[in-house]
Amino acid sequence: MLSTGLPQGAVPKLERPGPLRERVYEALLELITTRALQPGQHLVESELAGHLGVSRQPVREALQRLNTEGWVDLRPAQGAFVHEPTEEEADQLLTVRTLLEAEAARLAAANADKAGLNALYELLAQGKLAVAKDDVDAAVALNARFHAKVMELAGNAVLSELAAQVDRRVRWYYTPVARQRGHQSWVEHEAMIHAIAQRDEELATRLMREHTEHTRRSYHARQRS
Template sequence: MSAGPGAGAEPVGARHVKRPTPLRESVYEALTEMIIDGTLERGRHLVEVELAGLLGVSRQPVREALQRLNNEGWVDLRPGFGAMVHVPAEDEVDQLLAARAALESESARLAARHATKDDIAKLRELCKVGTAFQESGDIDGTVRTNGDLHNLITQMSGNRFLVDFAAQVDRRVRWYYTPVAPVRGAASWREHNRLVKAISEGDEDKSAQIMREHTEQTRKAYHELQAATAEEPAEPTSPARRRRSTR
């Protein structure tokens, strides 16, 4: 490759992968996270040479990663056109969030049964951290902490099958949640605090109910946002979105 203007400077969105892990795996992980956090927007046309430049790799591992992402539903490969970031259909979102509600309401019920003082302290700390991220407008931090809190509750359930099932949908849930995090805002963290209180009191039924209502509010917010977005005029797609600080 020839050195272009500003040789030596990293392009916006560049995130060179670590080499010890097999390269195709590192590229797959990097592209998946770029889709989840919105750096690669839904519906965006993915050009192998551009992605290779962002990641500092050759086109071959990018091509392999795109094939895997297509198999897993993150990317759509269209003959004669190339790859595009998948745009979830309404029923697709509903099905996943319904599965999440079932998994997490049961996790909350069991967490209330098994919670230790240390568990409750960790949950309360995550609520504080998440609220701080939300108030500062750090979307990446908010989404990450939201996921950490939900994952901890699932771990607290003591049911390894729930843990495994939740892990399978975690990334997809984060992808759906990222756009609605600013919309849900403080309300989401108030619900989290209510949930942690119910778990700390050992109230299994209330914990399950609050979690079910919490996930339903997220589902509604997602659909409302999609409906509002559909009514807005389309804007040009930028080459890459600068990520907010996760520190």
């Protein structure tokens, strides 16, 4: 096992065409948000470069960018480490997420059409299947797609832009509690779809607020256990 914690061959080599440093950045960010690279984990440039099939230069540039954005901590004489979020950081982010998502649910209840509802029901079916198979990675990805679809159905471009800015950090915080939330999370999603289908803006807002608060409390409880 390498110090980066990634088994040899676990990360596919990057395609050469296109802006390489951007592709390296996206690959490392995905590994961080999915927790393949854990908070506090030491990131060795040479080993990451070997996994990704690139030179150390684009890896170094990606780590510097990730440091600027708060995903990575660069420590003098020690190197790069995946950032370890504080309780306060998590709480602030997940509180903002609750505000954005609750408003999105209200607007979705006002604006959703039949095609949009069908898309939500399809994601619901896929999410339940992923939970039944104990496929945490798929469940996390489908959870993100479900919330993104609700945001899309809200029909507010500014709201969607704000939500997109916090989406990856939400995934980062959700991944550790995905198995714990499991089936109950999709039960809550189903109730939200019904509220949106009934065009009950007040109920959709309340259910989304409760849903996101459950995730926030689960994250904090796990960190303290």
